[in-house]
Structures are given as structure tokens and as C-alpha cells.
Amino acid sequence: MRIDPWSSQQSTDYQRLRDEFGIAAFDYGERLAALARQRGLPPPPPIVRRGIVFGERGFDRVFGAIERGDPWAVLTGLMPSGPMHLGHKLVIDQVRYYQSLGADVFIVVADVEAHVTRGLTLERAREIAMSDYLPNYFALGLKPDRTQIYFQSERAAVKDLAWKLGRRINWSTMEAIYGFSGETNMGHAMAPLVQVGDILHVQLPEYGGPRPVVVPVGVDQDPHIRLTRDLAQATRIFSINHEPGKGVVVALKDNQDKATVERLHAALARRRPELAGKPGHETKALLEAALREALHAIGASDVEKNVPYGTLTWKAASARDVYDLDLALAKFEASALEGFGFVAPASTYHRFMQGLTGGKMSSSKPETHIALNDPPALAEKKLAGAVTGGRATAEEQRRLGADCGKCMAYETYVYHLVPDDDRLAEAFEKGTGGKMLCGECKSIYGKPAIAKLVGDLADGRKAAESALKATVRSE
Numbered sequence: 001m002r003i004d005p006w007s008s009q010q011s012t013d014y015q016r017l018r019d020e021f022g023i024a025a026f027d028y029g030e031r032l033a034a035l036a037r038q039r040g041l042p043p044p045p046p047i048v049r050r051g052i053v054f055g056e057r058g059f060d061r062v063f064g065a066i067e068r069g070d071p072w073a074v075l076t077g078l079m080p081s082g083p084m085h086l087g088h089k090l091v092i093d094q095v096r097y098y099q100s101l102g103a104d105v106f107i108v109v110a111d112v113e114a115h116v117t118r119g120l121t122l123e124r125a126r127e128i129a130m131s132d133y134l135p136n137y138f139a140l141g142l143k144p145d146r147t148q149i150y151f152q153s154e155r156a157a158v159k160d161l162a163w164k165l166g167r168r169i170n171w172s173t174m175e176a177i178y179g180f181s182g183e184t185n186m187g188h189a190m191a192p193l194v195q196v197g198d199i200l201h202v203q204l205p206e207y208g209g210p211r212p213v214v215v216p217v218g219v220d221q222d223p224h225i226r227l228t229r230d231l232a233q234a235t236r237i238f239s240i241n242h243e244p245g246k247g248v249v250v251a252l253k254d255n256q257d258k259a260t261v262e263r264l265h266a267a268l269a270r271r272r273p274e275l276a277g278k279p280g281h282e283t284k285a286l287l288e289a290a291l292r293e294a295l296h297a298i299g300a301s302d303v304e305k306n307v308p309y310g311t312l313t314w315k316a317a318s319a320r321d322v323y324d325l326d327l328a329l330a331k332f333e334a335s336a337l338e339g340f341g342f343v344a345p346a347s348t349y350h351r352f353m354q355g356l357t358g359g360k361m362s363s364s365k366p367e368t369h370i371a372l373n374d375p376p377a378l379a380e381k382k383l384a385g386a387v388t389g390g391r392a393t394a395e396e397q398r399r400l401g402a403d404c405g406k407c408m409a410y411e412t413y414v415y416h417l418v419p420d421d422d423r424l425a426e427a428f429e430k431g432t433g434g435k436m437l438c439g440e441c442k443s444i445y446g447k448p449a450i451a452k453l454v455g456d457l458a459d460g461r462k463a464a465e466s467a468l469k470a471t472v473r474s475e
């Protein structure tokens with residue numbers, strides 16, 4: 001048997017989440033590490049290597065962009081409703097890693113969501129963000145000049161998208177996804193659409209245009225991700241179907257609403273005035289334009305055009321070609337056809353940290369978490385008090401060993417405090433082997449590391465003060 005210090009007590013639950021919701025297992029840790037070795041890129045952080053990031057949707061497209069050095073983006077958001085703590089740090093650690101790989105970085109301060117779902121005023125949410133979250137983002141290593149942080153309440157493009165995409169979803173679907181009911185207040189009911197706006201707006205032309213985007217979140221956010229991916233697809237003018245053996249079929253969707261069809265035809269008429277007012281010619285012209293500007297542009301050949309069916313069939317396409325084609329068509333839709341051209345965003349899911357006291361980690365219960373703003377002495381004290389997997393007596397522990405899988409201090413090592421894999425394995429072996437008692441373990445592996453972490457963050461926040469105001473952009 002092999003000792004696996006990274007397996008978690010909760011793995012079966014995450015497995016079930018994956019199975020039930022169709023989340024794929026995140027198996028890019030090794031591939032990202034290999035890429036880092038080959039290319040001299042920064043290695044993936046512990047949470048990516050250790051299975052803390054356990055699931056994904058659509059990450060393949062993002063990995064392809066990383067491999068090829070194509071443009072891509074990462075967007076995530078936090079609600080500034082309580083102190084920023086180690087649980088929130090998880091997300092920023094991933095964003096920082098992606099930034100080091102070349103992603104465009106967006107972080108949304110979800111003040112509207114905090115207002116409508118938690119009752120905070122926008123002013124209070126802003127205060128918390130400016131005094132705690134943002135300074136910590138920079139202290140954690142995000143590059144101020146390469147990070148776009150914005151407030152949900154201030155970005156018109158986000159709110160406009162919420163309204164526009166709202167047209168494409170009805171109340172029954174919202175009920176089915178979120179369990180909303182007649183009692184749900186409308187502000188709360190809009191929050192998911194605002195989040196869809198957050199995620200998709202980074203593909204608008206003024207924010208970088210269509211490209212792969214990854215959204216690192218806790219698995220509780222998955223309903224928003226599914227909704228976003230569905231709505232991104234719904235805005236597309238062409239559909240793409242890969243049928244093994246037959247190749248790829250690109251079809252002009254025939255379920256466009258009237259406004260879209262009119263806009264399409266108008267856009268087309270501006271580019272091909274000779275076709276204006278000749279109904280029936282539009283399909284042919286659209287297919288020809290797509291063929292030229294999207295398919296041929298990425299090197300497709302031997303494409304069959306079927307005007308009555310409104311399709312283009314590319315027989316020799318491979319699975320990877322599908323991503324390129326999707327992106328090329330998205331760009332074509334966004335530029336030539338004045339559509340949205342959103343490619344479906346990817347997501348990753350990380351495990352939640354448990355509370356230091358053994359239950360849930362909660363922003364409103366200081367004893368359950370270590371806040372990034374906690375002074376070193378307090379952080380050490382909280383860690384010293386963390387629930388462990390120790391035995392009732394020292395004698396028993398020497399005989400049976402501790403259960404590190406139940407230890408909340410050990411969890412902080414895995415997630416944050418002991419990045420070195422050998423050192424982590426050493427702590428695990430000594431702990432489970434009964435060679436060390438819990439107090440000793442915390443003194444060696446935990447307390448100095450947490451004191452250093454929060455101490456460094458305090459310094460980092462000071463250093464970031466001047467960068468702060470310059471970074472926040474409203475539009």
C-alpha cells in the first residue's frame with residue numbers, strides 16, 4: 001500500500017458530485033507540471049497538484065490555449081460580505097497561477113450579489129472590498145498592472161448582459177435550477193444572471209473578444225456555470241456537431257428569434273449590398289461567408305455546403321479542430337454578424353476547507369477560520385486550537401498514531417502551509433505513525449508557517465496600497 005497524504009475524507013462526496021452533475025475529474029495537474037518543465041513555466045501550485053482542485057468543465061479548451069500560447073482569460077469573483085480568509089485564498093492562488101501562465105485576469109467584486117442576497121449596502125460591500133479583499137489580492141501576488149478588478153454595481157456591460165441574456169431563459173428554468181419560488185425576491189432572482197454577465201462580458205470586443213475563459217470556483221457555484229455555458233451556446237448563430245466518422249457539421253441554427261434574424265440580415269446586407277432584399281439568398285451568403293472567414297481561415301478543406309439544410313460539413317475534422325472552429329466561428333459571429341460570439345466558458349472546482357473547529361468554515365464565525373488580516377499571534381493561536389485527529393491519551397497516540405485525515409491543522413498544511421510534497425509526506429507519516437503528538441506537529445509544521453504567511457500578507461498589503469486605487473476600473 002502506498003501512503004497518500006492527499007486523499008481527503010470527503011472524496012466520496014466529491015465523487016458523487018461529479019457523477020451526479022457530470023463534472024469531469026480534474027486531471028491536468030500532471031500535464032501542467034510537465035508543460036512547466038518543458039517550457040520553463042511556473043509549476044502548478046500545491047492545490048492544483050494535490051487534487052484540491054478536483055473537477056472541471058470544458059478545461060480542455062483552456063489547456064489547449066495554454067499549450068499554444070493563445071489568448072485566454074480567467075475570471076472569478078468574491079462576495080465581500082465577511083473577512084477574507086484561507087478559504088478565499090484558495091481561489092486567488094489559482095488566479096495568480098493562471099496569471100503567471102499568461103491569462104488575462106478579471107476579478108469581480110460581487111457587491112450587487114452581496115446586496116441582494118445578504119442585505120449589505122453597496123457602500124459597506126465597497127468598504128470591505130477596499131480595506132480587506134483587494135489589498136490581499138495583491139499581497140497574494142496578483143500583478144496590479146495586469147489584473148482587472150471591477151465592481152458588479154459599476155460595470156454597465158455586465159448588467160446589460162444580465163438583461164439581454166435574461167430574454168433567453170424563463171422562470172420555470174430558474175425554478176428548476178435554483179429552487180426559486182413565489183417568495184423569492186426579484187433582486188435575488190436576478191443575481192445568477194448578473195453572474196452570467198460577469199463571466200461572459202470578458203468576451204465582448206472591448207474586453208478582449210471571444211476566447212477561452214476559465215472560472216475557478218467552489219462547487220456550490222456549478223449551477224451558475226451550467227447556466228452560463230447554456231446561455232453562451234444559446235447566443236450562437238451557428239451550431240457545431242462533431243459526429244465521429246462523419247466529421248463536423250456546422251449548421252445555421254433555425255431557432256433564432258426574429259430580432260436576431262433581422263440583425264443578421266441587416267449585417268449581411270451592409271457587407272453584401274447586392275443581396276439586400278432577396279429573401280432566400282441570406283442562407284447561402286451566410287454559409288459562404290462562414291466558410292471563407294471561419295473554416296478556411298483555420299485551414300479546413302473539402303467542406304461540403306448544403307444550402308437547403310443550412311449546413312457545412314467538414315469531414316476530416318478532428319476533435320481538437322472543433323475548438324478552433326468554434327472559436328473561429330465565434331469571432332466571425334461577433335465581428336461580421338454583430339452577434340455575441342461567446343464560446344462556452346470552462347470552470348474548475350476546488351474542495352472546500354473545513355472549519356478549524358471541525359464543522360463548516362464560516363466568515364461570520366472567527367473561531368472557524370484564519371483571516372488573512374489576523375495578526376500572527378492570533379493566527380498561531382487559532383491553529384493551535386484546531387481540532388485534530390489525535391487520540392485520547394499520549395500513550396494511545398504513540399501506539400495507534402493520529403488520524404491526519406480528520407485533522408484541521410493538517411488540512412491547512414495541505415492547502416496552504418506546507419507546499420513541499422516531501423515535507424508534507426513527512427508530517428503525515430510521523431503523525432499517523434504515532435511518532436509525534438499533535439501539539440508538537442502544530443509547532444513544527446503549522447504555527448511558524450501561518451505566522452509567516454499572515455505576516456508576509458500584512459507587508460504585502462502595505463506595499464500594495466498605492467497600486468490599489470489605480471487598478472479598480474468601473475467600465
Ligand code: TRP
Pocket residue numbers: 075076077078079108110113194195198199215217221
Ligand atoms: N457568486 C459568487 C460567490 O458567491 C461570486 C461571484 C459573482 C462570482 N460573480 C462571479 C464567482 C463570477 C465566479 C464568477 O462568491
